[in-house]
Amino acid sequence: MTDPTTTSLTTPPTIPMPTPTTSALDPITASAAALDAADPLAPFRARFALPDGVIYLDGNSLGPLPHAAVARLQTVVTEEWGTGLIRSWNDADWIGAPARVGAKIARLVGAAPHEVLVADSTSVNLYKVIVAALLAQPERMTILSEPGNFPTDLYLIESAIRTLGRGHRLVLAPREEIAARCDADTALVLLTHVHYRTAEVYDLAAVTRAAHAAGARICWDLSHSLGAMPIDLAAAGADYAVGCGYKFLNGGPGAPAMVYVAERHHATLETPLGGWLGHARPFAFEDAYTPAPGIARLQCGTPPVLSLAALEVGVELMLEADLTRVAEKSRALCERFRALVEARCAAYGAQVVGPPPGAPRGSHVSIAHPAAYAVMQALIARGVIGDYRVAPSAPARAGVAGAPMEEDDSRHAGVMRFGITPLYLRFADVDRAVEVLEEVLRTGVWQEPRFHVRQAVT
Numbered sequence: 001m002t003d004p005t006t007t008s009l010t011t012p013p014t015i016p017m018p019t020p021t022t023s024a025l026d027p028i029t030a031s032a033a034a035l036d037a038a039d040p041l042a043p044f045r046a047r048f049a050l051p052d053g054v055i056y057l058d059g060n061s062l063g064p065l066p067h068a069a070v071a072r073l074q075t076v077v078t079e080e081w082g083t084g085l086i087r088s089w090n091d092a093d094w095i096g097a098p099a100r101v102g103a104k105i106a107r108l109v110g111a112a113p114h115e116v117l118v119a120d121s122t123s124v125n126l127y128k129v130i131v132a133a134l135l136a137q138p139e140r141m142t143i144l145s146e147p148g149n150f151p152t153d154l155y156l157i158e159s160a161i162r163t164l165g166r167g168h169r170l171v172l173a174p175r176e177e178i179a180a181r182c183d184a185d186t187a188l189v190l191l192t193h194v195h196y197r198t199a200e201v202y203d204l205a206a207v208t209r210a211a212h213a214a215g216a217r218i219c220w221d222l223s224h225s226l227g228a229m230p231i232d233l234a235a236a237g238a239d240y241a242v243g244c245g246y247k248f249l250n251g252g253p254g255a256p257a258m259v260y261v262a263e264r265h266h267a268t269l270e271t272p273l274g275g276w277l278g279h280a281r282p283f284a285f286e287d288a289y290t291p292a293p294g295i296a297r298l299q300c301g302t303p304p305v306l307s308l309a310a311l312e313v314g315v316e317l318m319l320e321a322d323l324t325r326v327a328e329k330s331r332a333l334c335e336r337f338r339a340l341v342e343a344r345c346a347a348y349g350a351q352v353v354g355p356p357p358g359a360p361r362g363s364h365v366s367i368a369h370p371a372a373y374a375v376m377q378a379l380i381a382r383g384v385i386g387d388y389r390v391a392p393s394a395p396a397r398a399g400v401a402g403a404p405m406e407e408d409d410s411r412h413a414g415v416m417r418f419g420i421t422p423l424y425l426r427f428a429d430v431d432r433a434v435e436v437l438e439e440v441l442r443t444g445v446w447q448e449p450r451f452h453v454r455q456a457v458t
């Protein structure tokens with residue numbers, strides 16, 4: 001790989017791009033302007049609070065603030081909480097919010113309204129459905145997933161195995177082997193639909209079929225596809241799904257998560273966290289637990305009303321957009337980003353990872369670089385905000401918050417991750433982001449010590 005510190009005089013190769021439509025602009029700028037002018041999703045950009053001077057490429061991690069959320073939270077705080085006080089559980093239907101927002105999310109994932117609930121975090125929901133799936137098929141002892149899956153998914157499988165104490169085992173198989181590895185001992189297949197690091201995407205229907213053919217159940221972690229592309233859980237016949245509210249749904253930091261359970265499993269659904277609000281009659285205050293009908297039993301305690309209110313705004317906004325169009329624009333933006341990075345930044349050691357051009361993909365683009373962390377910090381300092389993910393093979397020694405990155409950290413090609421979110425990103429933003437990336441790499445400004453100090457959140 002080229003040493004970026006010694007290539008500052010390298011001339012970037014010419015980029016093959018569409019013919020200009022406006023003679024005053026260079027071909028690339030003109031093609032971005034034309035694409036932005038013709039973009040049917042363009043009006044959505046005005047619905048978000050996007051700071052001046054920022055190109056926000058981290059909506060796959062934390063979506064930006066919808067303007068409507070400010071007004072909605074103002075009402076919930078000052079009127080419903082401030083004036084309505086405890087009466088608002090009924091008068092403002094706070095108590096109905098988990099099911100109501102769940103029913104709205106159901107429309108984004110091809111589920112029936114009563115199959116989706118909003119509750120807790122994705123991690124907690126994972127724990128609930130993993131245990132439920134294992135209890136439902138006690139004769140099967142294997143949970144199948146892939147190495148490099150999002151860590152919480154693997155950790156929660158381990159937690160479920162430990163707390164059940166029945167000798168279940170976790171098997172990790174490469175993604176291309178998953179279908180073939182489903183067998184008569186597989187109780188649950190747990191996969192992340194779009195990989196958080198590489199943006200690789202599973203064929204949700206095909207893998208669900210393979211799991212079912214072996215008599216196994218499947219849980220999809222939709223965290224990186226929910227709100228980014230059309231999903232049809234019913235058509236696929238999926239058993240369980242979970243997904244984050246704060247990413248593409250723009251529900252705000254710490255927004256609660258969705259959980260889906262197919263109706264056919266409702267009657268026998270067992271939760272390991274049978275709390276009072278998942279009881280059939282919470283306000284009967286009975287000593288013994290009786291589960292609420294259906295998915296409502298997956299609610300455990302009091303829902304976070306303020307966070308739910310913000311999430312509902314994000315979900316409603318997403319429901320206004322046509323997800324097929326969102327996915328089409330995402331693909332066009334991702335392909336453009338990839339092509340520009342390859343043309344302008346490869347000479348400085350930047351390498352696009354993930355699905356090749358034309359292959360199915362999720363809505364972020366990851367770029368490996370020997371100094372990915374520092375390069376990302378330099379980008380953020382210039383208003384181009386993405387994030388950094390450590391290489392999967394890097395051991396836990398990757399660093400302590402506040403300390404300089406270890407010298408050899410750069411040898412593990414961590415990735416810069418750029419979220420491509422079509423509701424508020426323009427083609428011109430993609431072009432500008434690559435221009436800044438190229439400048440950071442060419443000048444070597446990322447070598448400044450301040451860009452090497454590891455923050456708690458990367």
Ligand SMILES: Cc1ncc(COP(=O)(O)O)c(C=O)c1O
Nearest residue numbers: 121122123150152192196221223
């Ligand atoms: C794929 C995936 N699953 C699960 C989670 C964890 O979600 P939470 O922290 O809300 O439990 C994340 C968080 O980024 C994620 O990317």
